[in-house]
Amino acid sequence: MKHVTESQQFDLKNIEKIFQLADSLEKNKDLPLKGKIMASLFYEPSTRTRFSFESAMLRLGGNVITTENAREFSSAAKGETIEDTIRIVNKYADVIVLRHFEKGASIRAAAVSKIPVINAGDGTGQHPTQALLDLYTIQKEIGKIDNLKIAFVGDLKNGRTVRSLAYLLGKYNAIEIFFISPKALKIGADIKDYLKRHKISYQELENWNLILGKIDALYQTRIQKERFKTEKEYQKYKGKYVLTMNEVGKIKNKSIIMHPLPRVDEIAVEVDSSPKAAYFKQAEYGLLIRMAILKLLLT
Numbered sequence: 001m002k003h004v005t006e007s008q009q010f011d012l013k014n015i016e017k018i019f020q021l022a023d024s025l026e027k028n029k030d031l032p033l034k035g036k037i038m039a040s041l042f043y044e045p046s047t048r049t050r051f052s053f054e055s056a057m058l059r060l061g062g063n064v065i066t067t068e069n070a071r072e073f074s075s076a077a078k079g080e081t082i083e084d085t086i087r088i089v090n091k092y093a094d095v096i097v098l099r100h101f102e103k104g105a106s107i108r109a110a111a112v113s114k115i116p117v118i119n120a121g122d123g124t125g126q127h128p129t130q131a132l133l134d135l136y137t138i139q140k141e142i143g144k145i146d147n148l149k150i151a152f153v154g155d156l157k158n159g160r161t162v163r164s165l166a167y168l169l170g171k172y173n174a175i176e177i178f179f180i181s182p183k184a185l186k187i188g189a190d191i192k193d194y195l196k197r198h199k200i201s202y203q204e205l206e207n208w209n210l211i212l213g214k215i216d217a218l219y220q221t222r223i224q225k226e227r228f229k230t231e232k233e234y235q236k237y238k239g240k241y242v243l244t245m246n247e248v249g250k251i252k253n254k255s256i257i258m259h260p261l262p263r264v265d266e267i268a269v270e271v272d273s274s275p276k277a278a279y280f281k282q283a284e285y286g287l288l289i290r291m292a293i294l295k296l297l298l299t
């Protein structure tokens, strides 16, 4: 593994290795990345992804240099290309964690980088480390991934986390997916083609009433406000799917509710105390997965 750019690059063996390493890092006291430098280059907002990567690096003994608003405060503001920026950062760091507003940016970055580039979200493209931590959450909280029924809800057109997780699920057996979204925000044809090729059954629905009682996991997402041309357009979809205790009551007792976070209004705060709510745990697992990825790339 040289770079982490998209979910398709992982096979079951890699995934298993990352999960085992993540398990073993829970009680880590070693500093295997002492003397290494991670550059976090963020052109779009982030809380969890940047902090968990930076915390992961520090916990493994490494150091961090960071720009959390690269669109404004890096030389991109002066017109520098991503390729030039990456070539320069190559001289100052040992690994680059990149969040960018353009789909495919991390692949462009990796093409000119001698040090590993990790895609921490590229526009409406992918977010592969989120997908790994999502899958790890399913493994830890449900105990298995095969034979899973999962519903993805919300802005499936613009949300990169669902796209990346769907690619990973395509590698498992007897998965059943329900894509629940307004017609205008349906999951991309590339994902559907991939699932067909991998014999994963899926259905596209506009509401969740019929499936709440069937699923093992509900993966709620935010309507991606920043991808809409106008506020008016965004307001059409905001608040379309709000998970309250009413819906949670219809979900099976052992099932889990996930969300990559940040949430706006799509999960009512009252749901947080339900034993089915796994979204804060999910963010916690992100730290272990990111420690595992950094360790694998740098040692």
Ligand code: NCD
Pocket (backbone or CB within 6 Å): 048, 049, 121, 127, 130, 160, 161, 221, 222, 260, 261, 262
């Ligand atoms: C997600 C993202 O940035 O794609 N956030 C995250 O990394 N946990 C989801 C989102 O912003 O809705």
